[in-house]
Amino acid sequence: MDLQEARGTLIEEARELLDAMENALLQVESGGDINDAVNAAFRAAHTIKGSAGLFGLDSIVAFTHTSESVLDRVRAGELLIDDHLVTLLLDCRDYIGQLIDAVESGTEDTDPDPTERASLLDQLNNYLGHPHASMGVAATVQADPLERDGDALNVGNHYWHLSLRFTPDVLRNGMDPLSFLRYLGRLGEIVYIYTLTDSVPAAAEMDAEICYLGFEVEFASEADKATIEGVFDFVRDESTIRILPPRSRVEDYIDLIRNLPESPRRLGEILLACGSITQAELDEILALQAGEAAGQPLGTLLVEQRVVHAPVVAAALSTQKQVQEKKGAEQKFIKVEAGKLDQLITLVGELVIAGAATRLLASRSADLAMLETTAHLGTLVESIRDSALDLRMVQIKEIFDRFPRVVRDVSKELGKKIELHVHGGDAELDKSMVDKLTDPLMHVVRNAIDHGIEMPDEREQVDKPAHGSIWLNAYHESGSIVVEIRDDGRGLNRERIRAKAVERGLINADAQLSDEEIWQLIFEPGFSTAEKVTNLSGRGVGMDVVKRNIQELRGDVELSSKQGHGTTLRIRLPLTLAIIDGFQVMVGESVFVIPLELVVECADLGSHDILHDIVNLRGQPLSFIRLRQLFEMPPPPAGTRESLVVVQYGQARAGLVVDKLLGEVQAVIKPLGQLFRHARVIAGSTILGDGRVALILDIAQLIHHTTHDRTTTLPNPGR
Amino acid sequence: MPLRSENDGPQGTLHIEGEFNIYQADQLKPLLLAELSAMENITVDLAQVEEIDTAGIQLLLMLKQEAARQQKAISFINHSKPVLEVFELCNLGGHFGDPMIFTRP
Numbered sequence: 001m002d003l004q005e006a007r008g009t010l011i012e013e014a015r016e017l018l019d020a021m022e023n024a025l026l027q028v029e030s031g032g033d034i035n036d037a038v039n040a041a042f043r044a045a046h047t048i049k050g051s052a053g054l055f056g057l058d059s060i061v062a063f064t065h066t067s068e069s070v071l072d073r074v075r076a077g078e079l080l081i082d083d084h085l086v087t088l089l090l091d092c093r094d095y096i097g098q099l100i101d102a103v104e105s106g107t108e109d110t111d112p113d114p115t116e117r118a119s120l121l122d123q124l125n126n127y128l129g130h131p132h133a134s135m136g137v138a139a140t141v142q143a144d145p146l147e148r149d150g151d152a153l154n155v156g157n158h159y160w161h162l163s164l165r166f167t168p169d170v171l172r173n174g175m176d177p178l179s180f181l182r183y184l185g186r187l188g189e190i191v192y193i194y195t196l197t198d199s200v201p202a203a204a205e206m207d208a209e210i211c212y213l214g215f216e217v218e219f220a221s222e223a224d225k226a227t228i229e230g231v232f233d234f235v236r237d238e239s240t241i242r243i244l245p246p247r248s249r250v251e252d253y254i255d256l257i258r259n260l261p262e263s264p265r266r267l268g269e270i271l272l273a274c275g276s277i278t279q280a281e282l283d284e285i286l287a288l289q290a291g292e293a294a295g296q297p298l299g300t301l302l303v304e305q306r307v308v309h310a311p312v313v314a315a316a317l318s319t320q321k322q323v324q325e326k327k328g329a330e331q332k333f334i335k336v337e338a339g340k341l342d343q344l345i346t347l348v349g350e351l352v353i354a355g356a357a358t359r360l361l362a363s364r365s366a367d368l369a370m371l372e373t374t375a376h377l378g379t380l381v382e383s384i385r386d387s388a389l390d391l392r393m394v395q396i397k398e399i400f401d402r403f404p405r406v407v408r409d410v411s412k413e414l415g416k417k418i419e420l421h422v423h424g425g426d427a428e429l430d431k432s433m434v435d436k437l438t439d440p441l442m443h444v445v446r447n448a449i450d451h452g453i454e455m456p457d458e459r460e461q462v463d464k465p466a467h468g469s470i471w472l473n474a475y476h477e478s479g480s481i482v483v484e485i486r487d488d489g490r491g492l493n494r495e496r497i498r499a500k501a502v503e504r505g506l507i508n509a510d511a512q513l514s515d516e517e518i519w520q521l522i523f524e525p526g527f528s529t530a531e532k533v534t535n536l537s538g539r540g541v542g543m544d545v546v547k548r549n550i551q552e553l554r555g556d557v558e559l560s561s562k563q564g565h566g567t568t569l570r571i572r573l574p575l576t577l578a579i580i581d582g583f584q585v586m587v588g589e590s591v592f593v594i595p596l597e598l599v600v601e602c603a604d605l606g607s608h609d610i611l612h613d614i615v616n617l618r619g620q621p622l623s624f625i626r627l628r629q630l631f632e633m634p635p636p637p638a639g640t641r642e643s644l645v646v647v648q649y650g651q652a653r654a655g656l657v658v659d660k661l662l663g664e665v666q667a668v669i670k671p672l673g674q675l676f677r678h679a680r681v682i683a684g685s686t687i688l689g690d691g692r693v694a695l696i697l698d699i700a701q702l703i704h705h706t707t708h709d710r711t712t713t714l715p716n717p718g719r
Numbered sequence: 720m721p722l723r724s725e726n727d728g729p730q731g732t733l734h735i736e737g738e739f740n741i742y743q744a745d746q747l748k749p750l751l752l753a754e755l756s757a758m759e760n761i762t763v764d765l766a767q768v769e770e771i772d773t774a775g776i777q778l779l780l781m782l783k784q785e786a787a788r789q790q791k792a793i794s795f796i797n798h799s800k801p802v803l804e805v806f807e808l809c810n811l812g813g814h815f816g817d818p819m820i821f822t823r824p
Contacts, residue, residue, distance in 0.1 A: 171741045176772045181808055195809040200777055203752055203785040208744035211773055215809070 007103070010051050014100045017044040019401070021093050026404050029086050038081065041089065042071040048096065057108055060099045063117065066124045067092040079127060087412070088123050090405075095120055158246045159191055160228065161253075161276045162217040163260060167238030168210045175234060177211060183231055188221025192274045198262060214262075218274045244276075250284070253277060338431065341392055348381075348388045349579055349668035355381045356665065356689030382666065385579055392432070396474045396483065397425035399438050403445055403472060410449045417456050417467045418449060424474035429481045433553055433573060437483070440546040444485045444569055445470065447543070452489030452567055462564065464488065477572075477650070480555070486568040492561040494518055500527065519559040523547040554683055556700050558650065572650060572700075580669060582686070582696065584662035585645060587627045588634070591694040593667045593686055594656070598647045598699045602661055605642040613706075615644065615655055622646065624655030625706045627697075630681065649699050654706040656697075667696060681705060722747070724754050731758030736767035739775035751782055755793075761786060766797035771805050783815065 021044035027037040045068040052060035067089065073079040098112040111117055162184075166177050184190060196214035200206065221228065225245060232241045240260070244252050253271070257264045268282045355378055362374040400422050411418040429437075453459075453468035460466055473484040494515065501507045501521045521527060525544040550557050555573035574580075574595075582593035605624075609616040614623050624644060628636065636642075636659060645656045667686035676682060683698035723734040733754050739747070755761055763782065768775075779795065786793035795817045798806065806812050 171744075171772075171774055176741070178773055178805060178808060190808075193808070193810045195811050195814070197780050197814060200780045200784065202788070203748075203781050206748070206777075206781050208748040208774060208778060209741060212777055213773055213809075 007055060010055060011100055011104050013051060014048050015097070017048050018093055018097050018100070020044045022090065022405055023401075025086050025090055025093065026408060028081055029083065029408070030404075034081065035075075038071060038074050042068060042075055045071060045096075055103075057099075057103060059108065059111060060096065060103075063092075063099065063121070064096055066121055066128070067096070070124050070127045073128065085127065088120070088127075090409075091116075092120050092124065159276070160188075160217075160219040160221060160246060161244040161248070161256075161271075161274070162215070162219055162228070163240070163242040163244075163256060164215040164217065164232075165240040165260065166211050166214075166235055168212075170211045170235055170239065172209055177213065177215070180231060180235070181215065181217070184217070184219060184228075187223045187227065187231065188219055190217055191220050192218040194270045194274055196262065196270070198266070214260075216267075216270050216274055216276075218276060250281065253281075336391075341388075341431075344388055345392065345579075348385050351381055352385060352579060352666045352668050353687050353689070357691070358689075360689035385666065389430075389579060392430050393428040394431045394434055395425060396427050396429055396434065396481070398434055399441060400425045400472055400474075402438070402442075406442065406445060407449060407470060410446060411453075414450065415455065416449065416453055418453055419467050419469050421469060421471045422473075423471065427474040427476060427481055429573065436549060436553055437571070437573070440549045440571070441483065441485070443543070443546050444571075445472070448485060448487040448489065448567065452487040452491075454490050480572045480574055480650075483571040483573070484568060485571075486566060488566040491563040491565055491567055492519060492522070492559075493563060497521055515561075519561060522559075523557070554698070580667050580696075582665045582667035583645070584665045584688075584694065585627075585643075585656070585658040586660040586662055587631070587658050588636070590631075590633070591662065591688060591692065592627065592658070593665065593694050593696045594645060594647060595696070595699060596664060598649055600646040600648045600653065603644045603646070605644040605657055608644070617644075617646070617655075622653060622655050623706050624657055625702065626657040628657070628659075630702075630705075647699050647703065649703050652703045654703045656702065667694070669696060722750055722754065724758075726758060729759030730762070731760070732762045732764055733758075734764045734767060736769075738770045739768050739778070740770055740772040741774040744774035744778060748778060748781070751778060752785065755782060755785060755789070755791070758791070760792040761794075763793065763795045764797050765795055765802045766799050768799045768802050771802050776805060776809065776811065779815070 021041045024037040024040035024044065028034050028041075045064050049061050049064040049068060052064065070079065070085075071089070074081045074085075079085075095113070095116055099108070102108045102110070102112050164177070164180070167173075170177060181190065181193070194216040196216065197212070199214070200212045206212075219228070225243060228243055229236075229241075232239070235241070242256055242259070244256065253276070257267050257271075260267055262270075268277075271277050272279060272282050355374075359374045359378055362370045403422070404420055407418055407420045448470050453470070454462075454464075456466040459468065469488050471484070471486040473486070475482055475484075497518055498507070498513070498521075501518075501524075502509045504524075504527065506521060506524055506527075507513065523543050523546070527543065547557050550571055550573070553573055555571060558570040558572065559567065560570075561567040581596040583596045583599045585592050585594065603617065605615065613625065614621050616622075626642075627633075640659055642657050642659060643661050645658060645661070647654060647656060665686075665688070669684040670686060672679070672682060672685055680701045681698050683696045683701075685693050685695055688694050723736060725732045725734075731754070733751075761782075763779070783793055795815055798817075806815070
């Protein structure tokens, strides 16, 4: 393994472990299984220390060791874990994070924050009962033989593992390996057996009287090692018989692999099949093997240390796995560079366009066989598109998981009591959106904690539970994903927002505004009603940025609030940014595309009653807009039969009037240039099969447009 | 003789009977190979195998391997009790991939 690459792995692994440690510590506080949580935190710290040791990062080793020692005392029951200690350990975890950041930026030689370090170490040492211990001592603990025998160093397997390679002459000597296996069955239970047939030669070279088979056996037994060894007394001298007791050290497995005739990878697979080791343990062992075989310029000391390191990683990894495993189903992942995925999506986009062109040509040629083939091809392209887009989907949990800590820290700082409820973490959305959604969400949640939730005594005065609640919720709704942040705090103060807006000159003092319009004011730049500016929020930077970020993702923000009862903020985002199923419509000579998921129905406009751009659709009024008018196109030739496309976005509906309905199309969204950035009702463009450009309509904006223009004169029929 | 074969066009059936172990192995090996090369596709009937040991298993493995090399289809059928017992002991059922009927005591 390349050392630089290994460092990258170290950083990544350490970050994951730090997350695990954070989760574990938060779990302690939220009253989960404390033993489990403390163990998990301990293992995370221990593993980080081990990995850092390999790279000679003494600063991390020393600091982490002290943290780990405190955790160890908690684990041993010598120390009681309380809120204060959790806070301290969380701070330590953050500090280790800083150290890791320093490694990443190559500045690990200078301490990122010596004052913080000293203060944390002082506090930790207080818990350890030796206030001013030297920091240097810790680094040597790595090689401590006692530690090497700690439980974390062994594989998790609790069966005996037997590797049997009989001497080739065993049959000629009148013994049958099978009888040994049968005899083993009397000492215990053969849990799993793998018969190695690899060395059976081709028929011509085979000697029928030579034994070619080998066996790898998982054996459950109460018998001691001498008894099990005794089974093979007759053949021990010439044969290779290796017996590993339950929970053997990883070194023993490495040694085993090294001394058996088969290749390490083959053996690894067998051991895995036997269940002797886990995948994680195997990976580690193989990595070690490979490193040795390739004669890497790692010193023997390093190899020694890596052997120490291996089981620790394995143990930690397998625990992590347990946490991540959902309902016992093992998930397997491949890490892929994001750029490669993007490239794939781009190619699939081109494929979709090319496919559309082919289909168009085929339909012109009127060749039935050709049409059939292109139709089949089209279906395949569609599946490829879906799978490709699916590759980029990640669970929103990735963001949600960061919030328990934020809520905890912020509410502690403010002296508020807040519970966080998270739902729908398994809803998926595009990876690129996850990255851009984190900051806005963070703002909103902090706002909710800071401004929304009241102080405990204030809450009790109005008969609310002293504990405030914040709900994070994600769900899918008609082609969008909705992320909802709700609190049961004091809600928005209509009058105060209004006063502030007047003061800032955003509205006239006598303007009549609906609740919704008032709420929209808080998204104006520089708007804040907080009476005091805290270091968390209230500086008036935030909500406008939130809105802008969301709009950049083609989403929008919706807010509702009831004074005294809380505020709900809904962020609605499209599921993907790249390719959509579209519905083509035509006005004059121009083609427009509407996201198919937003289309509710189509109807003939002429057959319905129309009054002032409101159509009577089965007794329900529906406001509509003529795209021809909207885009200021010349009036239609006489006799054009207009069609109505009913679209829905969120809870709002509206009608779009067009000349012609063309049907479904796969649209690869191409962004419009800077020139069009003020064209709010256009979401993007796409290239049609015949090479023409069609505009994709931004339905959210269009609905806003149809309803907003009329709110003063007509009721909003969609709500 | 513990070997008996029926050659029915391209599809031949080979019956292995009686003891199938180290004592016959050396002698049986060339016979088995000869039968294999005489047939297009081969079915090995193990119903009459009364005893089998490591050497016998190795011969079955060899047959399967050699059939694959000659690109012939081979299947083992009617595994007798002793064969099943050994296959189960060595966990070889999956390796051969033939359907087997296990009778649990």
